[in-house]
Amino acid sequence: MTLVTGTAFHVPAPGRRPGDTPDFSKIEVPRAGETRKPAVDAPAGEVTDLAYGLVRVLDHNHQAVGPWDPQLSDQELINGLKTMVLTREFDDRMLKMQRTKRLSFYMKSLGEEAVAVAAAAALNDDDMLFPSYRQQGALIARGKDLGEMMCHCISNARDNLKGRQLPIHYASAEHNWFSVSGNLCTQFPQAVGWALASSYKRSNRIASSWIGEGSSAEGDFHAAMTLASVYKAPVVLNLVNNQWAISMFQGLSGGESATFAAKAIGYGVPGLRVDGNDFLAVYAATRWAADRARRKIGPTLLEIYTYRGEAHSTSDDPSRYRPKDEWRSWPLGDPIERLKNHLIGHGAWSADEHETWRAQCEERVATTWKESIGHGTLEEGPHAPTHTMFEDVYAEQPWHLRRQRQDLGV
């Protein structure tokens, strides 16, 4: 084949590759407080500027400023901070366990703790969550037992999913927490359907879901946005733009030509860009969107703008596709440090208290890990009794499955 000069199509590429110095100078960061806050019932057509703004509350001096400041109490903020720290310690411990082969697979949420924890704080506990891969902080915020999470990740006898699911694909009916799906963006139409069913039942419960910027390319994204818009579904749809879909930078997902929040404009849905590393901003935007949903005004798309601090999962190596420690240069900082400094700034928290809590969390997850492996390890078990894997395929076991179970000597 002979290539004719000038016919090649554009291939987006990230500005920096391994070995380069991190450089985020092209990212425009509006001042905190600069992006306006419209009324919750503002028509979508009148808030299109927010798709190109950035909802921010914490400024560079760690003060809460501007119309989006949710005016949370110190105690509420301390609770959020503590949950974020606990999530990070949990992640760290689980990664170490994976590195020492006691866990087969893990995904950390480093740098994205506020995305999940602040959203959980802004929603009601009985709202239904349809998460993606990095929302473990929201499950922890809802009080899921850390030991149960660990037991699931190593599929031992105490795994509530009975050894059937890949690690971190938590599902918890008690916590109104839908199963994480390996097929991407499938949770978006499900969340819309759940929300519509909830409104049909005249319930005040709403749904919220998360996808990454990469899976906004899936057809289900378009299907869900259309459906949510048509019926004004009471749902908060979050698109977490953490810059990376495994090794592919956000430009390959469509982020070069428009913001991801701007996708909402065509559907007649408000689309807001939100500083995902600002606990207060995520809280305020989620609350604004949740109010719209609960008051039957309609759905909202939130582009949560953040940076994936770690590898996608334990199966990929970021040093092959991006500069080392790029996260440390991320212009929106570290969500934990920012909230910590805010609380310290007005005397509600101290560096010592912070370190004490962090150490307690580290100790707690280490102890919980030891307790968890007391119920069985990935390698040696005990796992769920073998016969149970034939259960729950159907409500009642059909004759052929029963026979196949017997054929396997179970």
Place this chain on the structure above:
Amino acid sequence: MSSEIKFGRAINQALRECMAADDAVIVIGEDIAGAGGSFGVTRGLLNEFGEHRVRDTPISEAAIVGAAVGAAMCGLRPVVEIMFMDFVTLAMDALVNQAAKMRFMFGGRASAPLVLRTPHGGGLSAGPQHSQCLEAWFAHVPGLKTVCPSTPADAYHLMKAAVADPDPVIFIENKSLYGASGPAPQAENAVAIGEAKTLRAGTDLTILAYGAVCRDALKAAEMLASEGVSAEVIDLRSLQPWDKDAVLASVARTHRLVVVHEAVRDFGPAAEICAHVAEFGFFDLDAPPERVAAPFMPPPFAPDLERVFRPNAEAIIEAARRSVS
């Protein structure tokens, strides 16, 4: 109630009764509300139950079924219409990776009990993308149930069973049956999913069919009778799970088996049934099992071509003759 009812009307009646009995039952799909569905099955439901329970949706099978999975998780019983079975490819992930696995993935703590109604086959000269019989795909997915009735009364009873079922059910309606009449359903004759029915007793061979080709099987049995061959005709009614006891018992009496379906032959439902009979009824067989099915190709449009493509009574008779010869 008149003693005869049309196939589509019987499904409509079942839906109406299910909706009247339980507010959780809703009907969603494309053109199903005001228009009453492309084949008229949901006609009148909008007026009776209102726009919140009978909803037209955007043209997105992925959205319809994806949302139905979410709604089912929220406690509703959605009955979804996919206008043609061919379009179900656009909703496959929601069915195969989501609905089918929900109970299993949640450790038994959740489920997605939805019903997906969709028309297949029928020889309406509707071309390669409005005619296919794709039921084998669904029968191959653990977690889904698949039914395909052949009479109005069975359609009525199976729809009621499907709506009541705790698992997701694919409910397949052959397009050639919509206008066909049959005895009206009797409340006392409820049909469970997974139960076959003997349409005609016989002693020389078993003809096993489901859906519209049951009528061809009966026609063939009538012709065979005039040749002195006594054919038993069994309507499978459910594919997943299927009634192996009825099939093996019949083969144990007749010693010969012909399986008929409108879906293409290769890797079709007949392959599974014949394999099962070969495994568990081998010594009852006096002849190799026969399959009568469409050739392994897309359905052609032109009426003359499609007539050759679809299995018919003559093809069944030929297979039966081979079997008893």
